[in-house]
Amino acid sequence: MPLKLQHAVKSTMLPALLDRYGRIFNYARIALNERCNLRCTYCMPEEGVDFQPPEKLLSKNEVSRLVRVLAAAGVNKIRFTGGEPTLRKDLPELIATSLHTPGVDQVFLTTNGLLLHRVADQLKRAGLTGLNISLDSLHADRFKKITRRAGLEQTLDNIKLALAKGFDSVKINVVVMRGFNDDEIKQFSELTRDNKVTVRFIEFMPFDAKQLWCEGDYLMRAKDIVAKLHGLYDGLMADKGSETEHHHYRIKGYQGAVAVIPAFTRSLCRNCNRIRITADGQLRNCLYSGTDYDLRGLMRRDASDEQLLFQIRAAVGAKAIDGVEARERSTSKIAVSRISMTQIGG
Numbered sequence: 587m588p589l590k591l592q593h594a595v596k597s598t599m600l601p602a603l604l605d606r607y608g609r610i611f612n613y614a615r616i617a618l619n620e621r622c623n624l625r626c627t628y629c630m631p632e633e634g635v636d637f638q639p640p641e642k643l644l645s646k647n648e649v650s651r652l653v654r655v656l657a658a659a660g661v662n663k664i665r666f667t668g669g670e671p672t673l674r675k676d677l678p679e680l681i682a683t684s685l686h687t688p689g690v691d692q693v694f695l696t697t698n699g700l701l702l703h704r705v706a707d708q709l710k711r712a713g714l715t716g717l718n719i720s721l722d723s724l725h726a727d728r729f730k731k732i733t734r735r736a737g738l739e740q741t742l743d744n745i746k747l748a749l750a751k752g753f754d755s756v757k758i759n760v761v762v763m764r765g766f767n768d769d770e771i772k773q774f775s776e777l778t779r780d781n782k783v784t785v786r787f788i789e790f791m792p793f794d795a796k797q798l799w800c801e802g803d804y805l806m807r808a809k810d811i812v813a814k815l816h817g818l819y820d821g822l823m824a825d826k827g828s829e830t831e832h833h834h835y836r837i838k839g840y841q842g843a844v845a846v847i848p849a850f851t852r853s854l855c856r857n858c859n860r861i862r863i864t865a866d867g868q869l870r871n872c873l874y875s876g877t878d879y880d881l882r883g884l885m886r887r888d889a890s891d892e893q894l895l896f897q898i899r900a901a902v903g904a905k906a907i908d909g910v911e912a913r914e915r916s917t918s919k920i921a922v923s924r925i926s927m928t929q930i931g932g
């Protein structure tokens with residue numbers, strides 16, 4: 587029977603996950619699946635991608651075990667992602683179990699929000715700290731063009747529902763693409779006038795299963811989005827956001843906030859505090875890294891918690907200084923096998 591780490595948690599926390607640049611990793615993004623009820627053009631094609639078979643995906647117990655092992659090494663913030671995590675029936679239970687894990691303070695969710703009305707009460711009861719809802723256009727025709735599905739009204743209703751439920755944090759993730767939705771930056775920012783919501787404008791990233799990235803210059807860099815915001819609003823007040831919200835502002839008199847995430851420019855890497863675990867149980871020490879550190883295999887070969895942690899520390903220890911270096915290194919066959927954000931977990 588693998589030795590459990592509970593004792594360690596009870597007594598003292600294990601040394602933190604530290605890389606050779608002195609960064610501490612206390613935030614784990616864990617993908618719960620690869621499948622999704624949308625087909626966003628900046629993520630995957632209509633036919634989907636080469637989805638892992640169910641038996642290759644992490645089970646509920648495996649996810650909970652990884653949360654426990656990570657928490658013992660100082661990870662106190664968990665974000666469940668996907669695919670679309672609300673498609674997973676055990677999501678509320680995973681949230682509750684994670685929040686009852688010694689060391690874990692916060693559990694967040696990233697979702698497209700389309701099914702939120704079906705699970706909001708359970709998520710609230712499970713203690714979910716907050717959620718980020720992906721929405722890239724406020725126009726029904728554009729919503730359909732980018733997601734290849736209808737659903738704008740439902741998503742907007744579910745954002746209102748999330749705000750009404752009183753989660754500590756409700757954010758809207760907008761992937762800005764030049765010539766597609768960059769003319770909606772004002773409209774999205776206006777959502778923060780009367781709502782305690784953070785609208786996060788995110789740079790387009792090259793994990794679109796080779797759809798748009800190589801086609802045209804859809805990339806609108808963070809500095810251009812920031813310049814646009816300053817052009818739209820006098821009295822844009824700089825404010826502190828989360829580690830990735832490199833640029834974070836409040837518009838005078840508005841309830842919420844706007845943020846800009848240089849996810850492709852990668853000028854935020856010195857503050858990096860996150861690791862990712864894919865739905866099939868592979869640790870990625872950077873979004874742009876092409877190296878998988880197999881945790882699922884270890885668990886299924888009855889490895890101990892120490893052996894798991896050894897692999898996790900090895901992955902963190904090998905982390906590149908930033909996402910640019912990570913991408914340069916990622917030329918291996920494995921690297922190119924994860925071509926869509928849904929295979930990495932966002």
Ligand code: SF4
Nearest residue numbers: 855858872873908909
């Ligand atoms: S690109 Fe990599 S190093 Fe930079 S913030 Fe993202 S995960 Fe961290």
